[in-house]
Amino acid sequence: MSGVIEVDHLQITDRRDKRFGSTNLSPKRTIAVEQVQPIMCQLYADSRENRLFSENDIGRNPWLQQEEVMVSSAMISKALLQEYELELLEEVREASNRDLEWLSREATLKDLITRNKELPTNWQYRDGFPYFKNRVYIPTNDALKTKIAKGCHDLKVAGHFGMEKTIEIITRDFYWKGLTEWINDYVRSCDKCQYNKSPRHARWGLLQPLETPYAAWNSISTDFITQLPELQGYTQIMVVVDQFTKMAHFISLPANTTAKDVANVFL
Numbered sequence: 001m002s003g004v005i006e007v008d009h010l011q012i013t014d015r016r017d018k019r020f021g022s023t024n025l026s027p028k029r030t031i032a033v034e035q036v037q038p039i040m041c042q043l044y045a046d047s048r049e050n051r052l053f054s055e056n057d058i059g060r061n062p063w064l065q066q067e068e069v070m071v072s073s074a075m076i077s078k079a080l081l082q083e084y085e086l087e088l089l090e091e092v093r094e095a096s097n098r099d100l101e102w103l104s105r106e107a108t109l110k111d112l113i114t115r116n117k118e119l120p121t122n123w124q125y126r127d128g129f130p131y132f133k134n135r136v137y138i139p140t141n142d143a144l145k146t147k148i149a150k151g152c153h154d155l156k157v158a159g160h161f162g163m164e165k166t167i168e169i170i171t172r173d174f175y176w177k178g179l180t181e182w183i184n185d186y187v188r189s190c191d192k193c194q195y196n197k198s199p200r201h202a203r204w205g206l207l208q209p210l211e212t213p214y215a216a217w218n219s220i221s222t223d224f225i226t227q228l229p230e231l232q233g234y235t236q237i238m239v240v241v242d243q244f245t246k247m248a249h250f251i252s253l254p255a256n257t258t259a260k261d262v263a264n265v266f267l
Helices: 073-083 085-096 100-114 142-154 163-170 179-188 191-196 259-266
Strands: 002-005 008-013 031-035 039-042 051-053 123-126 129-132 135-137 220-225 236-242 248-253
Touching: 085 100, 085 129, 085 142, 100 123, 100 129, 142 163, 142 179, 163 179, 236 259, 248 259
Parallel strands: none
Antiparallel strands: 002 039, 008 031, 039 051, 123 129, 129 135, 220 236, 236 248
């Protein structure tokens, strides 16, 4: 952080021989000050590294003459992503063999190029890969998408950016259908982000207590006990409890029970 400060330099004072608590109330207690030229300062977390410069240092001091580039986490993450670019492209090619839509897009672009026809808007084909808006078209493969997302979000130098920044970094080089929604789900499911980042939403409202039941079976609760050892084709139990009398019903259910089946059994 850099800034400019102004320093008032003490020139003369008639109280220099008197202590602070002197009772001398004569007008000679006035202090005359002189304003000096601004001083440039460079401040660091470690105060021992702080640097102060006068106006004469500007353009002369070797430290001020050298250029320093502050590299952001986004730039570092982007650089690390380039390190395994060749390996990543090989994985894209391997995953594309299992994506019929990707192969169809590639065949269409290659056919148009062969017939010297104009390619669709925003689409290109070079180096054996389809490109959308100069970004590599990634086939439908969650493992491949996860690797790209980790390189732009999970690395220590990436800093676990939020949704918008992570999407901005990824879309510099890659594209796939539903990218925004996929990345939003990925960032929301990041454990470290959930543990370390403070929530930004408005405060929760006051708790609203449930109304006290006034009759039997007017208010009930439902729960399920699942993955039990199979007995006569049943592996789970639905528990229905009356909040007023605490009477409970235990209903056995098979493993493949659907929501419709539960509703029918409940009725």
